[in-house]
Amino acid sequence: MDLKYLKSTDDLKLIEKSLAGDMVAFSYIVRRYEAMIAKITISMIGNKDDADDIGQETFIRFYRSMDKFKGESQLGTYLARTAINLTLNHIKKRSKSWLTTTNNYDDYELPSKENEESNDITNIINYSLKALEPKFRSVVVLRHIQGFSTKETADILRLPQGTVLSRLSRGQEKLKEIITKLDVL
Amino acid sequence: MNKLNNKEKVIELLSRHNPSFNDGFTDRVIDRINSESSYIENTDTDFYSIFRWIAISGVAAIILLLFTVYLTDGTFSSDAIYGILNYSPDEPLLASLDY
Incomplete structure (x- = not known):
């Protein structure tokens, strides 16, 4: 697989290749949106380790439901929505925990x-x-x-x-x- | 706090915020996907092999039971299978009266 070609390939083509089992193509999707997801999750949570886990979960969830993605919205918007929902759930869970306070x-x-x-x-x-x-x-x-x-x-x-x-x-x-x-x- | 006296400065500060994940993030994602996929495949195989052995044992037990019933009673009737071919409902009552 030509890496130069993959780098310039649009999201839907990469998704198509990923669905066919091409993990190199999927890794390009992750690389393309890693910085954006990092900004969102780290800024929302603050804790880099937790943010890393949520970032991974964001891409894993996308990988599992990739066949349902039809490109109605931009992939960046879709991933950002998943990441923000996961971070909000994480914050809610932490605030409910008796071990932590809301503003820690x-x-x-x-x-x-x-x-x-x-x-x-x-x-x-x-x-x-x-x-x-x-x-x-x-x-x-x-x-x-x-x-x-x-x-x-x-x-x-x-x-x-x-x-x-x-x-x-x-x-x-x-x-x-x-x-x-x-x-x- | 003269430098930050309006919203524009806050916005400017926010736009300079550029956190990133530790190195190897993509590899960690791909590793997790691969390990989850192999776990699911192994679990599927395990369930299939367990189910197959339970099914084979069950069928063997049923054949053995029918064979024993036929040897004992010479028939496959439901009474023979339930073990009540020569059973009379009055027997226990009479037996208890005798006692």
Whole structure:
């Protein structure tokens, strides 16, 4: 199999080849969307190991139901929807657990002024996102971190565009408050 | 906190957030798919082989039972199969009265 050809092949062709048992073709689908799924799951959950598991689960679920994918929506949108649903379920399960609290800030090192060099953007964003309610977090992650349009975000979350815009506005406001309080930049 | 006094700066900060999975993510996905597929195949084979042996043993037991019934009673009637060919319902009652 010509790898150059696979790299330039569109999603539906790769799916067709994967359905015929070509795992190299499927691995190209994973490679193509890995960065997007990483952005969504890590930003939603914060914990890289859990996000990795959910990322794997996203692609495995797609692999199992690939024959039902007819290309009505973009593959990226489809995978993003699966990933966001899995992360929301994960957050719900964790918040129900008696061992954890809804806002568990212990997972993150609180950025401080003294140690400005090490206050990398990931730490600050993860800490701030964690403080957002999942319904606001999902909109902010899809729209501003992953870069989906408002319409695509609405499609992924199956929400009206108006709801997306209002959640986005409240989420940004809340993030601004949190980042301002941190006073690290 | 002068630098971050409006929403645009927050949005700019968010757009610079670019987390990634550890190396080898694709291989981990493919490995999991392969291991799950081989598990399903093995489980299918195991169930088939268990079912086959149970079915063969069951058929053998039924043939043996019929053969024994025929040897004992010389017939395949339902009474013979149930073991009540020479059974009289009054017998236990009379036996208990005698006792």
